[in-house]
Amino acid sequence: MYKVQVEKECGCFKRSDFSNDISFESKDDALMQAIEMSKEMNEEFCQKHEFDVVENGNTIMIKVAERAKSGCCGGGHCG
Secondary structure (H helix, E strand, O other), X not given: OEEEEEOOOOHHHHHXXXXXXXXXXXXXXXXXXXXXXXXXXXXXXXXXXXXEEEEEOOEEEEEEEEOOOOOOOOOOOOO
């Protein structure tokens, strides 16, 4: 049995249709699900966090990290 776990459930995750601690019979299925989830989370969520997939034995973890600042002050004049 393989699990896909999200390390930290941010607000965007809690408001989404995603579930945490999903079980799969196959490692390939778990890995594909984790990759699809992290891709969608990186594209659709608020951009405060960055999501990466890390294998840890029978668990495929979606790690959560603060997204690096771009250097822009957010005043609207940088772009």
